[in-house]
Amino acid sequence: MVIYTEEDSVLENIRRKQADFTKKLLALTEKNGYQIIQTNGQRFRKKIQPPPKGCEVFIGKLHKNLYEDELIPVFESIGPLYKFRLMLDFTERTRGYAFATYFNKEDAEKAIAKLNKYEIRPRLHIGVYKSVDNCRLFLGNLPPNKTRVEVKELLSQYVSGIVDIIMYPDYNNRELNRGFVFVEFEDHRMAAMARRQFAPENLLAWGQPLYVDWADPLPEVDSSVMAKGYFSEILKPQLFKESSNI
Numbered sequence: 001m002v003i004y005t006e007e008d009s010v011l012e013n014i015r016r017k018q019a020d021f022t023k024k025l026l027a028l029t030e031k032n033g034y035q036i037i038q039t040n041g042q043r044f045r046k047k048i049q050p051p052p053k054g055c056e057v058f059i060g061k062l063h064k065n066l067y068e069d070e071l072i073p074v075f076e077s078i079g080p081l082y083k084f085r086l087m088l089d090f091t092e093r094t095r096g097y098a099f100a101t102y103f104n105k106e107d108a109e110k111a112i113a114k115l116n117k118y119e120i121r122p123r124l125h126i127g128v129y130k131s132v133d134n135c136r137l138f139l140g141n142l143p144p145n146k147t148r149v150e151v152k153e154l155l156s157q158y159v160s161g162i163v164d165i166i167m168y169p170d171y172n173n174r175e176l177n178r179g180f181v182f183v184e185f186e187d188h189r190m191a192a193m194a195r196r197q198f199a200p201e202n203l204l205a206w207g208q209p210l211y212v213d214w215a216d217p218l219p220e221v222d223s224s225v226m227a228k229g230y231f232s233e234i235l236k237p238q239l240f241k242e243s244s245n246i
Contacts (some may be wrong), residue, residue, distance in 0.1 A: 057108050078115070136182050138180065139182070142210060158194075163185060164184040166184065195214065
């Protein structure tokens with residue numbers, strides 16, 4: 001005779017729920033033709049041809065039992081998605097937030113306008129905000145005699161995805177740097193992984209600790225503003241301000 005304990009019943013219920021969710025996820029992929037990939041605590045789905053910056057939105061206030069089968073159809077009601085990243089913990093429960101990337105900025109702006117505070121379940125509202133798709137890190141306390149090549153060689157030992165090292169010469173001696181550089185990565189994910197790898201005080205080089213943190217993101221202009229022809233009026237003062245500090 002087999003005796004089932006209360007623990008067996010709980011485990012069986014969990015397995016049943018997981019199997020049911022797996023079926024829903026597979027049905028979603030078959031319907032839309034998307035590929036599901038899970039890696040490093042996040043699960044995402046994507047198509048092809050990466051969109052430009054400014055097409056990603058941040059989704060917050062997610063219940064721990066909210067998954068792609070409910071979220072994706074809501075965000076696809078705005079427009080086609082390039083990628084949807086759901087952040088998970090090690091038990092595969094959501095961390096309470098996700099990222100949706102559209103193919104154009106207009107759809108991202110519509111999603112923020114229409115889906116912020118959207119009631120996805122009775123009395124359960126989600127938050128949808130603009131995602132700062134920052135791909136740039138600030139590296140400070142740098143010895144003034146180090147070059148761009150030396151900095152890139154150092155960082156490349158630990159992280160990948162570096163596309164550029166932005167260094168400014170010293171005011172008085174152009175053979176020296178100003179003690180800092182900006183490190184540009186291929187995408188936000190690689191920049192975030194590099195920041196986590198080095199911060200805080202986790203990068204020692206040339207006999208001293210180097211300071212690593214997010215750099216201020218580049219200014220973005222709303223597409224509705226650009227459509228009205230205000231782009232040059234708004235952006236030029238910002239560009240002048242930045243260039244005056246270089």
